[in-house]
Amino acid sequence: MKILILFALVAAATALPSFDFDSYDGYQAGDPSVPVAQKQKHVNNLLWKIYDHLHDGELKTIAGSFTPEADKSIYTDGGEAVHHLVQELNDHRLLEQHHWFSLFNERQREEALMLFDVFMHCKNWICFVNNAVYWREKMNEGEFVYALYTAVIHSDLAEGVVLPPLYEVTPHLFTNSEIIQKAYTAKMTHTPGKFHMEFTGTKKNKEQRVAYFGEDIGMNTHHVTWHMDYPFWWKDSYGYHLDRKGELFFWVHHQLTIRFDAERLSNWLDPVDELHWENPIEEGFAPHTIYKYGGEFPARPDHIHFEDVDGVARVRDMIIMESRIRDAIAHGYIEADDGSHIDIMNDRGIDKLGDIIESSLYSPNRQYYGALHNLAHIMLGRQGDPHGKYDMPPGVMEHFETATRDPSFFRLHKYMDNIFKEHKDSLPPYTREELEFPGINAESIGVEGELKTFFEGYEFDLRNAVDSAEGIEDVELKSHVHRLNHHDFSFVADITNNNRNPVLATLRIYLCPRRDSNGVIFEFDDGRWGCIEMDKFWRKLKPGSNHIVRKSSDSSVTVPDVPHFQTLIDAANSGNVDFSEHSRACGIPNRMFLPKGKKDGMEFALVLTVTDGSHDATHDNPEDGEHGGSHSLCGAHGESYPDKRPMGYPIDRQMPDRRVFESVPNFVMQIVKIYHDESVH
Structure with missing residues (x-):
C-alpha cells in the first residue's frame, strides 16, 4: 500500500498525465489508463545516460522506495523470477556495474535473462517500470540495457513504445x-x-x-x-x-x-x-x-x-x-x-x-x-x-x-x-506444376524512376558517450558519418489474369547480380543463389490486365531510420507519440535497399514471380496489411510467418534446366542497371 501512495503523490506532483493508482491491479497490457506517451517517457529516462544514476525525479524516487518482493501478486508467476534475482543480488553474485557485458558470456547472459524473466512476468506497466527503475540502479548497465530492450520488444505491456537507437544509447559500440x-x-x-x-x-x-x-x-x-x-x-x-x-x-x-x-x-x-x-x-x-x-x-x-x-x-x-x-x-x-x-x-x-x-x-x-x-x-x-x-x-x-x-x-x-x-x-528441383499459377501471365517488370545510389552525410547524438557531472550542462556532441542512400523509385509490373474471377496473388521481386568480378555472366543455377529479396506482397488481380505500382519505400525487407533519441524525448514530453511506422527496427535500412552499383552502371536481373496467394498466405486478407513492415526478414511478432512457401521460393532450390523457369508464364525477368553518383550529397 505504501507503494501505491507513493505513486499517487508522484503523479500529482508532476506535469505528466495522471493515473488512478487505486486500480493498480486493474492495469493490463492494453489498458489505456497508462498512455503510450508516459510509457515512452519512462523508457527514455531509463535509457538516458545509462552509466549514470537516474536523473528523473519520479523514477529516482521509485528507485529508493520500491521493494520488488513486497507484493508478489503483481507477478504472473507469484514472484518466483524476481525472488531468484533478489537472491542473486543479496548473495553478491551479480556482475558489478562499470564492467563490459557480452551476450556470449554464459553467466552474464544468465543474469540479463533473470531480469528479462522478471519483466515478462509483470502483470502491468506499473510493475514493469518499478522493476526497471529498481534494477537499473543495481545491475550491470549492459545487462540492464539488453534485458530492457528485449522485454520492450516482446512484452505486450510495451506496445506502442519505440526503443531509442542503440547507437545513441551505447555509442561506444558504434563509434570509433x-x-x-x-x-x-x-x-x-x-x-x-x-x-x-x-x-x-x-x-x-x-x-x-x-x-x-x-x-x-x-x-x-x-x-x-x-x-x-x-x-x-x-x-x-x-x-x-x-x-x-x-x-x-x-x-x-x-x-x-x-x-x-x-x-x-x-x-x-x-x-x-x-x-x-x-x-x-x-x-x-x-x-x-x-x-x-x-x-x-x-x-x-x-x-x-x-x-x-x-x-x-x-x-x-x-x-x-x-x-x-x-x-x-x-x-x-x-x-x-x-x-x-x-x-x-x-x-x-x-x-x-x-x-x-x-x-x-x-x-x-x-x-x-x-x-x-x-x-x-x-x-x-x-x-x-x-x-x-x-x-x-x-x-x-x-x-x-x-x-x-x-x-x-x-x-x-x-x-x-x-x-x-x-x-x-x-532437395529435388521444383517441377513446372509447383511453379506455375494457372491463368496468370506476368507480362513485364521494370522500374519507374532511376536506380541511382549516392553517399550522404548523417549525424547522430554522442551525449550518452560521455559522463555527466553535477552542475555541468550537456553540450551538443554529434558524430558525422557518410552512408549509402538511393533515390526513390517504384517497381512497376503488368500482369494478366486470364481467369474469369479475381485471384489473390503473391508477388515476389528479386534482384540478382548478372556478372562476376571479371565481367562474366553468371550461369543460371549459380546466379540464383546470389539473388537479393527486394519485396514480397499480396494483390488481388482482377480479370484482364493489372498494372501494379509498388514504391521502394514500401518494401517488406526494409525499415526507415529509428527516430533520434532526442526526437523520442520531445515527443513523449509533448504527449504526442505516434511512431507506428517505427514499430520495428529489425530490417535492412531502406536507404540501403539497393546495392551501390557503379558510376557507369552495373547490370542486375530484376525477377518477378507471381504465385497463388490463396495457397501461399498464412493470414486472411493479406493484401490489406504489411504484417509488421519488414516481415520478409523479420516475421510478425507472436504470429505465424505470413508466407507458407519456403523463404527464397522459387530460387531456393537447384535449377538444372533454365528452360523450366523460362517457360512458366507467371515469371518474368528484365535486365536493369544501378548507377552510383560519386559526388557526396
Missing part, C-alpha cells in the same frame, strides 16, 4: 575511439562539437572499399535487433512460439551475405570467401573501438591460424560439429535427443537445420550437434588472445552490435551459408 576521445574533450571544455567518423582501415586495405556496409550503424542495428527479435535463448514459456525461427536465421544471414557480395561486386572485388577452420584467417581487423569500461576491443593480425580458445572450444570441436551437421544433410534426417529421426528432406527441414546451426534452444539435439554459430563467434572474437594471456575483453564478434564491422563475420556466414546450400541442393 577517436571520436569518443574528441567528445570527451569537447565536454570537458564545454564546447559543442560535430566529429567526422571515418571507417576503419586505410586504402591500403582493399576491404576498406566495402567498410561502409559492415560498419553502417543502420545495418548494425538491423543485425542486433534481429537477434533480439529471435534470440537463440528463447523459450516458448515466455509467451509464444517464434515461428520458423531456424529458417529465418538462415534467410536473414543469407541475405546479409549476398548483399555484402553485391557490394563487393560494385567495388570490383570478388565475392567473399568462406572461412575454413584449418586455413588462416586472411583478413585481420583493427576495430578502432573501445568499451565504455574495460579497455579497447582487441585487434587481430592478418593470416593467423585458428587456435583453441581456453575454456570455450577447440578447433577440432568445431570441425566435429560441422561434420555431424553435414552428415545429417547427407542422411536426410536429424537425430533428436531421444534417438528418433527428424526428416529434413522437405520444405521445413531448413527450419530444423537452422535451429541446430544457430545453437538455438529450439534445437532438437543440442548435446550432439553443439553450438556451431555461437562458438564460432567466440572463437573469432578471441583469436587476439586465445589463452587469456593478456586478459583482453571480448572482440567485436562477441557482440551482435559490432560483429558485422569485422570482415571475418561475412566469411563465417558464407561458410554457414554454404552448409545451408548443401541442404537446399539436396
Whole structure:
C-alpha cells in the first residue's frame, strides 16, 4: 500500500498525465489508463545516460522506495523470477556495474535473462517500470540495457513504445575511439562539437572499399535487433512460439551475405570467401573501438591460424560439429535427443537445420550437434588472445552490435551459408506444376524512376558517450558519418489474369547480380543463389490486365531510420507519440535497399514471380496489411510467418534446366542497371 501512495503523490506532483493508482491491479497490457506517451517517457529516462544514476525525479524516487518482493501478486508467476534475482543480488553474485557485458558470456547472459524473466512476468506497466527503475540502479548497465530492450520488444505491456537507437544509447559500440576521445574533450571544455567518423582501415586495405556496409550503424542495428527479435535463448514459456525461427536465421544471414557480395561486386572485388577452420584467417581487423569500461576491443593480425580458445572450444570441436551437421544433410534426417529421426528432406527441414546451426534452444539435439554459430563467434572474437594471456575483453564478434564491422563475420556466414546450400541442393528441383499459377501471365517488370545510389552525410547524438557531472550542462556532441542512400523509385509490373474471377496473388521481386568480378555472366543455377529479396506482397488481380505500382519505400525487407533519441524525448514530453511506422527496427535500412552499383552502371536481373496467394498466405486478407513492415526478414511478432512457401521460393532450390523457369508464364525477368553518383550529397 505504501507503494501505491507513493505513486499517487508522484503523479500529482508532476506535469505528466495522471493515473488512478487505486486500480493498480486493474492495469493490463492494453489498458489505456497508462498512455503510450508516459510509457515512452519512462523508457527514455531509463535509457538516458545509462552509466549514470537516474536523473528523473519520479523514477529516482521509485528507485529508493520500491521493494520488488513486497507484493508478489503483481507477478504472473507469484514472484518466483524476481525472488531468484533478489537472491542473486543479496548473495553478491551479480556482475558489478562499470564492467563490459557480452551476450556470449554464459553467466552474464544468465543474469540479463533473470531480469528479462522478471519483466515478462509483470502483470502491468506499473510493475514493469518499478522493476526497471529498481534494477537499473543495481545491475550491470549492459545487462540492464539488453534485458530492457528485449522485454520492450516482446512484452505486450510495451506496445506502442519505440526503443531509442542503440547507437545513441551505447555509442561506444558504434563509434570509433577517436571520436569518443574528441567528445570527451569537447565536454570537458564545454564546447559543442560535430566529429567526422571515418571507417576503419586505410586504402591500403582493399576491404576498406566495402567498410561502409559492415560498419553502417543502420545495418548494425538491423543485425542486433534481429537477434533480439529471435534470440537463440528463447523459450516458448515466455509467451509464444517464434515461428520458423531456424529458417529465418538462415534467410536473414543469407541475405546479409549476398548483399555484402553485391557490394563487393560494385567495388570490383570478388565475392567473399568462406572461412575454413584449418586455413588462416586472411583478413585481420583493427576495430578502432573501445568499451565504455574495460579497455579497447582487441585487434587481430592478418593470416593467423585458428587456435583453441581456453575454456570455450577447440578447433577440432568445431570441425566435429560441422561434420555431424553435414552428415545429417547427407542422411536426410536429424537425430533428436531421444534417438528418433527428424526428416529434413522437405520444405521445413531448413527450419530444423537452422535451429541446430544457430545453437538455438529450439534445437532438437543440442548435446550432439553443439553450438556451431555461437562458438564460432567466440572463437573469432578471441583469436587476439586465445589463452587469456593478456586478459583482453571480448572482440567485436562477441557482440551482435559490432560483429558485422569485422570482415571475418561475412566469411563465417558464407561458410554457414554454404552448409545451408548443401541442404537446399539436396532437395529435388521444383517441377513446372509447383511453379506455375494457372491463368496468370506476368507480362513485364521494370522500374519507374532511376536506380541511382549516392553517399550522404548523417549525424547522430554522442551525449550518452560521455559522463555527466553535477552542475555541468550537456553540450551538443554529434558524430558525422557518410552512408549509402538511393533515390526513390517504384517497381512497376503488368500482369494478366486470364481467369474469369479475381485471384489473390503473391508477388515476389528479386534482384540478382548478372556478372562476376571479371565481367562474366553468371550461369543460371549459380546466379540464383546470389539473388537479393527486394519485396514480397499480396494483390488481388482482377480479370484482364493489372498494372501494379509498388514504391521502394514500401518494401517488406526494409525499415526507415529509428527516430533520434532526442526526437523520442520531445515527443513523449509533448504527449504526442505516434511512431507506428517505427514499430520495428529489425530490417535492412531502406536507404540501403539497393546495392551501390557503379558510376557507369552495373547490370542486375530484376525477377518477378507471381504465385497463388490463396495457397501461399498464412493470414486472411493479406493484401490489406504489411504484417509488421519488414516481415520478409523479420516475421510478425507472436504470429505465424505470413508466407507458407519456403523463404527464397522459387530460387531456393537447384535449377538444372533454365528452360523450366523460362517457360512458366507467371515469371518474368528484365535486365536493369544501378548507377552510383560519386559526388557526396
